[in-house]
Amino acid sequence: MNKRIVQFLSHTILILGVLLMVVPIWIAFASSTHENVTILKEGMQWGLGDQLVRNYNEVLNQKGGFSQEITATRMFINSFIMAFGIASIKVIISSMSAYAIVYFRFKLAVPLFWLIFITLLVPLEVRILPSYQVVSDLNLTNSYTGLILPLVASATATFFFRQFYKSVPDELLEAAKLDGANSWKFFIDFLVPLSKTMIAAMFIFMFVYGYSQYLWPLIMTTDEKYWTVVMGMKIIFQESYEGGNLPRVAERFAYIILSMIPPILVVVFLQRWFIKGLIQTEK
């Protein structure tokens, strides 16, 4: 009896939690399938409308921006390149720097690690002017390199990899040494496969971090070709406000829904590795 109540309560809480997450997304999706007029007259919609194909087609293919040169598709590609670049380079750099710190006991390894760690206190937003100065001096404004490079150093990921490597038993390194593995091979044949669930997790976090960057691309790009999704959310379909037309609310909802897809895909794809890591104890 008692058990039943506990079960009922915990399920209720869980279901409420799910609703809390899902309902806003549903409303956004449902609203994106109506005409602008309907939304402006009746507010946001719970049910589906009949404008799905038209709205999404509009979003993906209509050119926007000040000079009408950029489409949403282009912005998705830009964002994807930026987020993918940031996430993969971050993972590579931080796993390697953690490897250096843990396994090569060079002088100053510990102070260096803490120096890296301290950079957590100085996020991009704090150092945005000097960063801009550097990137602009290097002529990297309006380029993917410029979008990606200033964001690739990661103290968080370095820290997590360091903690993981420290938990790898020394005997493994010694056995590998006797088996003729040099330091490069030990990294590739042992640490990378052992930390692959870790790599997947880091990649997801960093991808979402890169994908949701707003301020940096906004400052960095003057050329509409390099606009990203999150910037676009503010800018695209806005021009119609100033004209006499209706605000294009439905299209913006469609745009928001589409912008969620890439991070979701990354999570879904890498989740398999997550779960694998949870059921198999490989250490």
Next chain:
Amino acid sequence: MSFLELKNITKVYPNGTKAINETSLNIEYGEFMVFVGPSGCGKSTLLRMIAGLEDITEGEIDLDGKTINKIDPSERDVAMVFQNYALYPHMNVYKNLSYGLKNRGESKENIDNKVKEVAELLEIKEYLQRKPAQLSGGQRQRVAMGRAIVRNPKVFLFDEPLSNLDAKLRGQVRIEIKKLQQSMNVTSVFVTHDQVEAMTLGDRLAVINNGVIEQLGTPIEVYEKPASKFVGEFIGSPQMNFVNGAINNNNFESSSFKLNKDLNIDNASVVLGFRAEDLNLKEEGEISLTIDIIEKLGSDSIIYGRDKDGQSICYKESGNTKLEVGEIINISLDVDAVHIFDEKTGKRLN
């Protein structure tokens, strides 16, 4: 010249700890050498220096006529079995066995043949596709052995490989290791703190204490003629009995009894050592013992008691004893089997 020679090896850790102090040792081809000693005595350090996992502060190690001090571990042609096996957790058994061969650049068929051969020998053929996590302790042990054998090394190094197995399996694997080593005739160095393993496996033992080899010899030599009080105490179960006393006119005298044997030693303060099995129950025995505890093992009985001075002494009887706790018995000592050690240095005097 011996196959494996350690010449005046010293190891000092960066923090100043001296783990090994000017140790020299020659190991012959095909010999099974056991390093035995309490934990922290330096036996593992010595083994790891042979493997190349630990730098040598001073001295020289020669293997097969070549100085190997500066040679990379993988090129020394030694294989090691680790205490926790150190199997590669993300690789299956086949890959665990073949990884070293692959790094040496051997051909695929060659690797395949060798791995299959070793798998056959160790009866792990069915497990080749499994990961280490899916194996039992004994199976993992075999894989660890296999990884060493497959490389066909000049020397096997064992770092307490049996300590993670349960008692029954330990006995079995011990015999298997001995058999394998004999049939393959590979020079082996085995580190252990377990004196039963040391006695049963080794052709020779090196009893190590505080970074120094206290005694080097065959198991029986070490058992019958321990070179120091430490060796006598460490080797043999139950532990050797010790009674403090002095030599007066070539005779041993303690506060509670006297030995009637000409020992031919100068007068000195000494410690008399004798093993539990060198005592006999006798009416006129020189030691009288109040029994505290009796352990009946089936084949033997071990009787723990105190003499008149409260010195605890242990006596072993074969079969099931009829003695009882609290009883006072007289025992006599086999005077030919006593060990006399210097009280200060602990060195053997007779």
